[in-house]
Amino acid sequence: MGVAKTLYDKIWDRHRVADLDGDLALIYIDRHLVHEVTSPQAFEKLCLAGRPVRRPDATLAVPDHNVPTTPRTRPIEDPLSARQIDLLRDNARAFGVELYDMTDRRQGIVHIVGPEQGLTQPGLTMVCGDSHTSTHGAFGALAFGIGTSEVEHVLATQTLLLTKSRNMRVTVHGRLGAGVTAKDMALAIIGRIGTAGATGHVIEYTGEAVRALSMEGRMTLCNMSIEAGGRAGLVAPDDTTFAYLKGRPHSPQGEQWDKAVDQWRALVSDPRAVFDRDVAIDAATIEPQVTWGTSPEQVAAIGDRVPDPAGIDDATAREAAERALDYMGLEPGMALSDIAIDHVFIGSCTNARIEDLRAAAEIVRGRRVAASLRHAMVVPGSGLVKAQAEAEGLDRIFRDAGFDWREPGCSMCLGMNPDKVPPGERCASTSNRNFQGRQGPGARTHLVSPAMAAAAAVTGHLTDVRRLTREEAA
């Protein structure tokens, strides 16, 4: 019997091409996703060096960050965005890489598209010039973000020079309560361990509450691993994973499928594997979460109050809280549920999959967006999510309530396209980052789950979604 290994150790060992000087190893990369923001220079350098893409068949290009979410027939107004999207198209063509262009129904946020197409599979190594590549870890794939020079390295060689991370395990025991979602779980974990809590580690999420999550929920959880400082997040594949993958365009078919599933079943941490860090949380203690500050760790349960920095012992945390409250325009001690909202954004690679839209629509059905709101919008994560939602009539529920129903893209998750929150205005957002200026200069972001965003939209302020579902039941 060999040494007990974690899931991460196993995937790492299977992809190690060579051990190099120091801690460096050369790792084989199975899949490479490419978007318009971090690829132009990489392709340009290949071009200058006269190198081809080593495995065009393992590479997929999708524009997402800069695409406007208004009808695709209109030209892109912003010249820089238009140029980046043109470049992606040109590069994909020149290097023989498949592209899901803006008018392709399969286009969407790269981290939603990969799983949807069955490109994301257990045990693979996957990279993208994008930090939220951690999303794909939900399938038990080792997936992480890389920089532009690494994008070039992978394009040219299909390998990467890497230092191995440490192993961390986050176990969520028990079951989540009604109205509490994977997003709340992710935010609660970050609230507990902080945004540097997993630095230098790959997190494996385990426990009954994680096992009970759908693939959509697991993707939300793994998506935010990077917000906890982790290099990647992992959930060991199981029947939920296989059921999601079966029949997807790039999933193994026929006999190959059965073989694949047999192999995938071995992708678990050995019972005696040792983790460098272990954290355990009881799911029953997790309430719907909302961030009050400018870092995902500045988070609290919706029933709580905005903290008073004066009560924070640690000087650095105190000053950070003071700065955050100043930027967010909030008073210490005010009830989080008294915070009035100007905008609601339901979208992003964290929460724009079909299940997210269903959860939000459930709350919105039969209600109206509060008159005090400036704008509320839903941006499906991909063209296929959009089509599915329309087939289920979710678009009607949102539109009838006063929501804007858009074309897929990163949208208001970050200010790289026309969807921005104006300075000083406040947004309840299902995205993953609430840094200063993230949704536009001066924008104020509160991170929440899709159900909580819907509850904020129909009440005009941050609201415990469980209050609305109780009302309905009464």
Ligand SMILES: CC(C)[C@H](C(=O)O)[C@@H](O)C(=O)O
């Ligand atoms: C633009 C891109 C490089 C960036 C990332 O790496 O995450 C973006 O997707 C984000 O969410 O901030």
Ligand code: SF4
């Ligand atoms: S949706 Fe947001 S977090 Fe996700 S890739 Fe796009 S910009 Fe990054």
